[in-house]
Amino acid sequence: MKRFLYYLYERRLLRQVRERARPRHVGIILDGNRRFARAQGMADPRTAYALGADKLGEVVEWCAELGIPAVTLWGFSVENFGRSAQEVSGILAAVEDKLLHLADDPLIHRRRIRVRAVGKLELLPDSTLAAIRAAEAATANYSTIVLTIAIAYGGREEIADAVRALLREEVKRGRTVEEIVDAITQDEIRRYLYTADLPDPDLIVRTSGEERLSGFLLWQSAYSEYYVSDVHWPAFRKVDFLRAVRAFQQRVRRFGL
Numbered sequence: 001m002k003r004f005l006y007y008l009y010e011r012r013l014l015r016q017v018r019e020r021a022r023p024r025h026v027g028i029i030l031d032g033n034r035r036f037a038r039a040q041g042m043a044d045p046r047t048a049y050a051l052g053a054d055k056l057g058e059v060v061e062w063c064a065e066l067g068i069p070a071v072t073l074w075g076f077s078v079e080n081f082g083r084s085a086q087e088v089s090g091i092l093a094a095v096e097d098k099l100l101h102l103a104d105d106p107l108i109h110r111r112r113i114r115v116r117a118v119g120k121l122e123l124l125p126d127s128t129l130a131a132i133r134a135a136e137a138a139t140a141n142y143s144t145i146v147l148t149i150a151i152a153y154g155g156r157e158e159i160a161d162a163v164r165a166l167l168r169e170e171v172k173r174g175r176t177v178e179e180i181v182d183a184i185t186q187d188e189i190r191r192y193l194y195t196a197d198l199p200d201p202d203l204i205v206r207t208s209g210e211e212r213l214s215g216f217l218l219w220q221s222a223y224s225e226y227y228v229s230d231v232h233w234p235a236f237r238k239v240d241f242l243r244a245v246r247a248f249q250q251r252v253r254r255f256g257l
Contacts, residue, residue, distance in 0.1 A: 006239065013242040017066060020249040023202035025070040026063065027224070029216050030055075032208025032232030039232070046090030051234040053098035057107065060147055062241050064111050070146045070198050074216050078120055078154040092128050095151060099131035102147075103138040112142040118194035119153035120161075146198060153194075155218030162192035162219075193219060200224065203248040205241075207233040223255045 030052060037048035056073060063071045076091055102108050102115050115135040124132075128151075166188055170180040190196060200220040204213070209230040213221065227244040229236065 010239050010242065013239060013246060014065075017242055017245050017249065022066050022068055022245060023248055024068070024199045025072070025201045025203075026068055026245075027072045027201040027204040027217055027221070028059065028074070029204070029206040029210075029214065030073055030075045030233045031206055031210055033234060035208060036232035036234045044090075045087065046094065048234050049091050049094040050097070053094040055234060055236060056098055056147075056149075057102070057105065058238070059236075059241065060111070060113055060145065061107065062238055064113070064145055066245065069144070070148070072148040072150060072195065072198075072201065072217065074150040074153060076119075076151045076153070077214070078123070078152055078157060081123065081152070092125065095149070096128050096131040099135040099149075103131075103135045108139060109142075112144040113139060114142040114144075114146045115139045115149070116146070117149045117151050118158075119151045120157055121152060123152045148195065148198070150194075150216070153216075155213075155215035158194050158217075159189070159219055161194075162189050165192040190219070195220060203227060203244065205229060205244045207231055207236050207240075223253070225251055225253065 033048045033052045034045050036042075036051075037045040040048070042048055052075070059071060059073065063069075075095065080091065081088060099115070099117075107113075108115065115138075117132045117136070121129060121132065132151075163184070166184065167180060169192075170183050175183065195217070200222070201217060201224045203226075204216065204221055204224045205227045206212075207229045209228060211228050213226075217224075225248050227247050229240050229244060231237070231240050
């Protein structure tokens with residue numbers, strides 16, 4: 001009975017969300033894997049990371065159903081390298097498995113979803129890089145939905161990388177110091193961000209109840225709407241996603257103070 005009631009509630013939410021404009025770009029901070037593992041009595045948290053990785057495909061399907069053209073998922077930060085070697089290897093193994101699956105996933109190809117990864121990718125092991133390249137190559141010609149996976153990612157590092165890339169480009173052009181300084185504008189920096197080809201996220205969702213951005217899409221999120229879900233990421237459901245989108249639709253957006 002409970003499952004049936006959830007089904008009815010989900011259908012009701014879906015109808016409500018479809019009646020109003022949806023976000024063009026949704027960012028999600030995938031938080032709560034370890035807490036989910038503890039709550040479920042899992043001895044090895046890598047099991048939770050595997051469940052969390054499997055959730056990626058569901059989120060893409062939800063976005064496709066709503067006509068949301070871009071989703072960015074943050075599952076591993078630069079700071080996460082400071083965790084135990086066993087935990088880091090477990091997270092990256094789950095990411096690798098999922099990326100390799102996405103490269104051959106019929107849903108990905110039927111929906112024409114482009115998969116890509118952003119972050120300090122040079123910090124990743126070769127096996128993770130190989131999985132990223134496989135998924136990117138298999139979906140490079142698609143554009144219906146862009147699924148961006150932020151891995152070894154930090155918002156401050158992204159901005160620093162953008163400024164460095166801008167400066168290198170200006171130096172290659174033979175510009176003077178004064179000309180280079182004048183070239184450092186907001187619009188120019190934005191051109192070198194990891195997500196330069198995407199609209200800024202309209203909605204950022206964080207799971208597991210934490211009310212902080214933690215550096216996710218720092219530049220791009222200046223005018224994003226935020227939604228916090230108490231549900232741990234591996235247990236995140238379609239109704240939770242629909243609630244987030246509905247909350248976004250109910251807000252009056254103000255691009256300023």
